[in-house]
Amino acid sequence: MKAIFFKSSPSPTRMTPPASPLHLTFSESLMEENIEAAELIITKWDSPSDNHSSSSNASLFSDENREEAKQYLSSVKGLQKAMQYLVSHQASSEKLVRAQALMQTAMKRLEKEFYQIFKSFRFYLDPESFSAHSSSSRPSASRSSFSDLEEDESENESRDENDSIPGAQRVSLTPVEDLRAIAEAMIKAGYAKECIKIYKIIRKSFVDEALHGLGVDRTLNLQKVQKMDWEVLEVKIRNWLHAVKVAVKTLFPGERILSDQVFSIAPAMGESCFAEISKEGALALFEFPENVAKCKKTPEKMFRFLDLYEAVSNLWPEVESMFNSESTSTLRSTAVNSLIKLGDAVRTMLTSFETAIQKEPSKSTVPGGGIHPLTRYVMNYISFLADYTEVLSDIVADWPLTIPSPLPEPFFGSPDNEESISSPVSVRLAWLILLMLCKLDGKAAMYKDVSLSYLFLANNLQYVVGKVRQSNLKILLGDEWVTKHELKVKQYCSNYERMGWSKVLASLPENPTAEIPVDQVKDHFRNFNLAFEETYTKQTSWVVPDPGLRDDIKISLARRIVPIYKEFYETYGGMHLRKEIWVESLVRYTPDDLGNYWSDLLNGSGSSGSVSSSSSRGGRSR
Incomplete structure (x- = not known):
């Protein structure tokens, strides 16, 4: 108290004119009025009275008591001015002792109100809803803590169904205004330590609970990660990918905004509170990918490692911006180390994959x-x-x-x-x-x-x-x-066509319409039958899985063989051999037969294993 309210006496080398008796009387009267006004309302809210039988349990900052809340904060401000005056002019006055006691009572009440607002408006102060507000909707430091706030149109927007942090869909900024007003009063009165302590305890509890709800296991250290079966760890990774996005996009930004607004009068305090609240949970969050990167590295794990790297990399701008103070430098370093370790792991797995192909x-x-x-x-x-x-x-x-x-x-x-x-x-x-x-x-x-x-x-x-x-x-x-x-x-x-069907092509004459002796004609048909049956039988078990490629090959084969065979068949297959009684066994295939056989080629069926011949006039039965 002395450090805040008691000021050193004027320097002896500096002459100050004595205050006039009239001025002292007026100031004393004003300070006395401040103390009496403060005593009236502070005492009222400190113990039951006829008009307020449950004032110790009622909320000073409820809607029905909002005018009294204004008076309460105003009286605290007036009490502070009175104490400053008394320290300067009547340091040994009993009035100063009385004012100090009232101030302590008021601070205890404000501490209680500070806690109750957080407790009562837990869901209204949900980071998911709070961080959704644009900067234009945030209350400015100069705005009255009890001004009528216009509803933010963005409050009606629907929540992301995937976000798992509970909270109200609409946010009232009034509780934030009240918290900021209380924090401002306590800080100015020298009770910053008490205010910050309450704030840290409540909000850290909320952040820890939110992270737990997102599935973040803060006990999951390197040893536990390395001992996990890959299937179990893979589930943990998928859960982490969701959790880190919600935490970095919603949870931590909401806490940052809230601390900045509540402690707008003292930004350094807001930064300190945010760092203390988020540091432990964020550290556990960003250490996880680094621990995974230290596990055994095999090619099949590659894609989960890439997912982790991508998540940290994509969120890095938010991480760097949000945790930009010296007190949160460890968090930035942890995130960067995760990227480095994951990158090293991916390079190791790429090398392993390359080696696996070669070997x-x-x-x-x-x-x-x-x-x-x-x-x-x-x-x-x-x-x-x-x-x-x-x-x-x-x-x-x-x-x-x-x-x-x-x-x-x-x-x-x-x-x-x-x-x-x-x-x-x-x-x-x-x-x-x-x-x-x-x-x-x-x-x-x-x-x-x-x-x-x-x-x-x-x-x-x-x-x-x-x-x-x-x-x-x-x-x-x-x-x-x-x-x-x-x-x-x-x-x-x-x-394939050239090598696989060379015997079939070689069995036919180079010029199928040229004059050829009957014996040679017979030899060509015999050789064609043998070559075609041998080639077809062998290739019934061969396969071309791609339908388009299979059709292209069949079409190409047909264009190579069928025109030549057709000309030869039409020239010699009937007229020249018609008198032979065994002509049907010699001329086994019509040009249409070849097309029918090729329709089943390269399907990999291998069912027939041989070619069933048909008459020259018949065609293959389907």
Whole structure:
């Protein structure tokens, strides 16, 4: 009290004229009136009276007592002026002792009111609702604490259904005005410590309860995280992703606004309160991703690590702005460390993924030349990575790709082309695809039939191109990359047709309409029958999963073989061999038969295992 109200006597070197008796009498009279007015209302609200039988329990700041609340705060202000006057002129006066006692009583009452307002208007002071107010709706420091406030139109806006902090949909700013008025009175009277203590206890309890409701486990330290099964930890991560968004977007901003407004007379106190209230909970929140980043790193965990990195990165502007004081620097450092550790973890997992592709141990071939599991796994993985382009750009920006030799132009395009792959993310993903394709080349060589090797390569590269087209990889790799690889698919298909059906084509004459001896005609039909049946039977178990590619191959085969066979059949199949009694066994297929057989080709059914011949006039039964 002395430190606040008792002022040092004037310097002896400084001469002050004596106050006139009239002035002293007037001032004393005024101060006496202030003390008496204060005593009247302070005493009234300190103990029961005839007019106010429950004043000790009633709220001074309720709607029905709002006029008395004005008088109460005004009397405290007048009492403070009286005490300052008495300290200067009558330091030993009994009036000063009386005024000090009244001030202590008043402060106790205001402490109680401060607590009751927080308790009574718990939901009105919910950070979710409070932080939704625009800066224009916040009460200014100069506004009267008891002025009539216009309703904020934004109070009627519906809440976000996903936010899990309870609270009212409409917010009254009157409680905040009252809290600020009480805080201002207590601070000016030298009771800042008591005011701040109540504020911290109540609001910290609210923040802790809100974080608990969001599922934030403050006991989840590094040791516990590392011992968790991945399935359990993954659930924790998903919950954290929701909790951190609500906390940073709603909970902490609401608390920041509330503390700034309640302690608008003393911003440093408001900052101190906010730091004390939020620090422990925020620290637990931001330590979680850092602890996860220290767990065992395997490629299948990559996407949850990227989710964590993305969440912290996206919220960083709010974190940096909200926790911008020296007292909250630890929170900023923790958030930054989480980004660093998560980035390191992602780079480690990318390296592990690259190594896994290179060391994939499978030596078995895929039946029918279909899609290899490695192709599916790698392309699904990489297409998911492409959804995190912005995050990966941050992570790999300063992490150059090291390869034994420059990548071939078909994978990266011409340096002079505007569509050439150039971003660090594009380069790295193109490199992973190239590693996989090189691995597939080795697997293709395991097939004993060369034509099946080409079909395998066509199938798998078609799958790769399809995944690129259907995902963000198309944006990263560009149209030129897609076009070049589509041409590569066509080349593989052409090689398959040429190698797989070479015997069938070789069995037919180069010029099917030229004059040919009957014996040679018979040989051509016999050779065609054998070559076609052998090739078809072998390829009934082969497969082309992509319907479009399968149709293209069938159409291409038909254009290669059917026109030649049709001309030969029409020239020699009837007229020249009509006299032979075994002509039907020699000419087994009509041109239409070939089309019917090809309709079931490359479906991977392998059901027949052989070709059922039909008469030259009949056609294959369907």
